[in-house]
Amino acid sequence: MNVFKHVLKTYFGFCTALLLAATSPWVMAQTPQRTPTPNDTLKSPKALDNKRVIIQIYAPKASDVVVSGDFTSGGKPLSLAKNDQGVWSVTVGPLQPDYYTYTLTVDGVRTMDPKNPVIKQGINSLENVMLVPGVETAFEDNRAVPHGEVREVWYQSNTLSMLRRMHIYTPPGYEKGNTKYPIFYLLHGAGDDDSGWNTVGRAGFILDNLIAAGKTKPMIVVMPNGSMPMPATSGMPDMNMMNRMRDLFASELLKDVMPYAEKNYRTLANAQNRAIAGLSMGGFQTLDVTLTRPELFDYVGVFSSGFFGSSIDEAETKYAKALNDPSFNKGKKLFWIGIGKDDFVMDANKKTLALLDKHQIKYQYKETAGGHTWINWRQYLNEYVPMLFK
Known part of the structure; x- marks a missing residue:
């Protein structure tokens, strides 16, 4: 029993020492810090009061981004515009309040909106789902x-x-x-x-x-x-x-x-x-x-x-x-x-x-x-x- 207590005491002492070392000012100063990006606070989709919705994605190295959905006229994709921070966005609507599906295509590759966890599963694909709120829903x-x-x-x-x-x-x-x-x-x-x-x-x-x-x-x-x-x-x-x-x-x-x-x-x-x-x-x-x-x-x-x-x-x-x-x-x-x-x-x-x-x-x-x-x-x-x- 004394041996067991000794092992536990040694283990916890070691863990404490590691924690103190990792959080010391000198160690933290030497550790590379991640540079914040606009993606950290980005929201998509973002419903506006006028029944419009902003869809956006952070893709600073992309050269072309479009969105397809059941809100687009004739199924034709809409192009997103890129700002100087690398955020692509488009405002759609006004739309009838309801639930809509959409997908993004970045440089020819179909992808999901990484900021929207709500999806519809199909047999060969996934689509994001977004809500335009209103009494109609x-x-x-x-x-x-x-x-x-x-x-x-x-x-x-x-x-x-x-x-x-x-x-x-x-x-x-x-x-x-x-x-x-x-x-x-x-x-x-x-x-x-x-x-x-x-x-x-x-x-x-x-x-x-x-x-x-x-x-x-x-x-x-x-x-x-x-x-x-x-x-x-x-x-x-x-x-x-x-x-x-x-x-x-x-x-x-x-x-x-x-x-x-x-x-x-x-x-x-x-x-x-x-x-x-x-x-x-x-x-x-x-x-x-x-x-x-x-x-x-x-x-x-x-x-x-x-x-x-x-x-x-x-x-x-x-x-x-x-x-x-x-x-x-x-x-x-x-x-x-x-x-x-x-x-x-x-x-x-x-x-x-x-x-x-x-x-x-x-x-x-x-x-x-x-x-x-x-x-x-x-x-x-x-x-x-x-x-x-x-």
């Missing part, structure tokens, strides 16, 4: 209301022979009770993964706020990964590849995702308490699953989507049974379709509506301002959810 903000939980759930996909991840929202109070809830399958678009609706999509906060306001029933929301693994040598996906990915997703949703969610969570697993909706690629997937297995979902939502390319030509044959079923409309309490008037998939949307009209499929249609953006999709979710499970 109240429906999607993190407010002082009871909050549900969003979990990252890993499961075995027998369809793909691999582990896969999905995000699942459970409403406030789920853990403390034994109530069974309706279930809503919410699908993302191309390029994103299962985190999309939970990050920039703000789905959890939108549900929390709607439930707290008494505008919708509490529900479980399943957000699966609709992006299927692509073959290593596939190159740019053509329509045949898209159709194969569509069929693969449908198989995984029906055979893996739904059975897992409805076994492991307290759900009311029947068509009257089951909804599905998706944006863009997810809307395409929603149409496919709904018209292939119409008995599964009484509530359907299609955001900024339709049958793309040649898929419209095969749709009448592939979905003939559902399209020609006179009882199809009776099995749908809601078939809601929304799109922005400037959306680049408007042509596919119109052809899809014409197909539904031809077969007298009833739906609700809403055309809004804007294009193919999360600004619209969050609004659509906020409008769609209160119509569910009536």
Whole structure:
């Protein structure tokens, strides 16, 4: 014991001596000090009172910096200007209060804003997220209301022979009770993964706020990964590849995702308490699953989507049974379709509506301002959810 005490005393004495030596005026005077830079106090993005935002980055050796985002006109990048301290900046707006995504490109290299830790993850890229605050964002903000939980759930996909991840929202109070809830399958678009609706999509906060306001029933929301693994040598996906990915997703949703969610969570697993909706690629997937297995979902939502390319030509044959079923409309309490008037998939949307009209499929249609953006999709979710499970 005395030996142990001696060792400890020696050790702490050594550490103390080192600390005193390191902080002595002579040692500190000999240690090179880091020169402060503008980056030390730089803030980006910086919201201004006039609904404008300054985006900036410290890159003194760069020769060209641009920013791309869903706030730029026609997707054209904006150039940043460099000051004499090496800070590049640009002021964007005025913008409608909402959440926006953006990325910086420095001398041809795409990069993140190092001062902004808020990101949206995709299957091949990352984007920063920024907020332009205002009363218009109240429906999607993190407010002082009871909050549900969003979990990252890993499961075995027998369809793909691999582990896969999905995000699942459970409403406030789920853990403390034994109530069974309706279930809503919410699908993302191309390029994103299962985190999309939970990050920039703000789905959890939108549900929390709607439930707290008494505008919708509490529900479980399943957000699966609709992006299927692509073959290593596939190159740019053509329509045949898209159709194969569509069929693969449908198989995984029906055979893996739904059975897992409805076994492991307290759900009311029947068509009257089951909804599905998706944006863009997810809307395409929603149409496919709904018209292939119409008995599964009484509530359907299609955001900024339709049958793309040649898929419209095969749709009448592939979905003939559902399209020609006179009882199809009776099995749908809601078939809601929304799109922005400037959306680049408007042509596919119109052809899809014409197909539904031809077969007298009833739906609700809403055309809004804007294009193919999360600004619209969050609004659509906020409008769609209160119509569910009536």
